[in-house]
Amino acid sequence: MKALFDLSFVFFKIGLWTIGGxxxxxxxxxxxxxxxxxxxxxxxxxxxxxxxxxxxxIIALNTAILTAYKLKGIPGAIAAVLGFITPSLVIISLIAxxxxxxxxxxxxxxxxxxxxxxxxxxxxxxxxxxxxxxIKTLPGFLIAAAALAGLRLFKVSPALIILGCxxxxxxLAFLNxxxxxxxxxxxxxxxxxxx
Amino acid sequence: MSLLNLCLSFFKIGLFTVGGxMAMLPxxxxxxxxxxxxxxxxxxxxxxxxxxxxGPIAVNMATYVGYLRGGLxxxxxxxxxxxxxxxxxxxxIAYSYFKLKNLPGFTSVFxxxxxxxxxxxxxxxxxxxxxxxxxxxxxxxxGAALFSGTLSAGAxxxxxxxxxxxxxxxxxxxxxxxxxxxxxxxxxAAAAGIIFKF
Numbered sequence: 314m315k316a317l318f319d320l321s322f323v324f325f326k327i328g329l330w331t332i333g334g335x336x337x338x339x340x341x342x343x344x345x346x347x348x349x350x351x352x353x354x355x356x357x358x359x360x361x362x363x364x365x366x367x368x369x370x371i372i373a374l375n376t377a378i379l380t381a382y383k384l385k386g387i388p389g390a391i392a393a394v395l396g397f398i399t400p401s402l403v404i405i406s407l408i409a410x411x412x413x414x415x416x417x418x419x420x421x422x423x424x425x426x427x428x429x430x431x432x433x434x435x436x437x438x439x440x441x442x443x444x445x446x447x448i449k450t451l452p453g454f455l456i457a458a459a460a461l462a463g464l465r466l467f468k469v470s471p472a473l474i475i476l477g478c479x480x481x482x483x484x485l486a487f488l489n490x491x492x493x494x495x496x497x498x499x500x501x502x503x504x505x506x507x508x
Numbered sequence: 509m510s511l512l513n514l515c516l517s518f519f520k521i522g523l524f525t526v527g528g529x530m531a532m533l534p535x536x537x538x539x540x541x542x543x544x545x546x547x548x549x550x551x552x553x554x555x556x557x558x559x560x561x562x563g564p565i566a567v568n569m570a571t572y573v574g575y576l577r578g579g580l581x582x583x584x585x586x587x588x589x590x591x592x593x594x595x596x597x598x599x600x601i602a603y604s605y606f607k608l609k610n611l612p613g614f615t616s617v618f619x620x621x622x623x624x625x626x627x628x629x630x631x632x633x634x635x636x637x638x639x640x641x642x643x644x645x646x647x648x649x650x651g652a653a654l655f656s657g658t659l660s661a662g663a664x665x666x667x668x669x670x671x672x673x674x675x676x677x678x679x680x681x682x683x684x685x686x687x688x689x690x691x692x693x694x695x696x697a698a699a700a701g702i703i704f705k706f
Contacts, residue, residue, distance in 0.1 A: 405561060
């Protein structure tokens, strides 16, 4: 029980002290989990972070789940997640409850017009940073372009696009496995050509 | 808007978000348009608040929308729904990682999913930029003028919010070069908005 409480508390602290989301949390997480508590080795931490980035859901939360699962299984993962989201729930609910009253003042409106420009600039930088990591080859670029065109021009729902990519990826994995087994080469581009 | 609807929408958003935080944005925008949750202006407010307060951005965004649409119960419902799919799938991956020491098919699937997720994020950027840097509803008119060949420079200038656009153009390289922290960036922009009367 003490171990579960510890897990919850550590992630509560990480959730409370980091502003700016997943990537901003990496230094603090590493300090707490690897250096201070010695729950993970450096390699494990890097592995977990890589897996967390390439699965469904929220990166920081996934890292917490993997770490807690290693230490205390599913109960640990639940404890870590509950600790992690508590600061968000409290702070954001308070802001949402009170912002409405002040939002209409002309000063707030000007401030939020400036903030909107900053948010757009931050988002563009995030997109560029993520794009550099995820789009490294021509097939990768074509997939990204197809997803963008599907959503904007043909109004396909983003969920459907992700689902389509999942099917495509599983198909490629299947082809790759068959090719690895037998000498028969279909001449198709394997997934190693993708990023 | 019933609580159950909110849960289902955020479960869907959580299930199809690959790559965390901002990757959730295109799905959130799509659900928001479908259910009439937030205006583009409110989406901008949501991002700003989520980025400049503690906690994971995606959790903050879900809590915020949940609170606006359903009060405290809504914020709890949206937050737990958005993290549930990731929780289940990541737990399965953790199981597979520790028991089997390998993740079959994992690499190929994500070699397709990750660039697609980036493409979707570009779309979210276009939506956000449209709301932040152009006057309301001026973009469809501009698009129509572009297609019919009647686009004039005057129409473009009238559609643009000049001061925010200027700030945006300045901030992009500054953030890239200096790695300016989002909170500082947002606070500075708020001050600029008030001082220069955006």
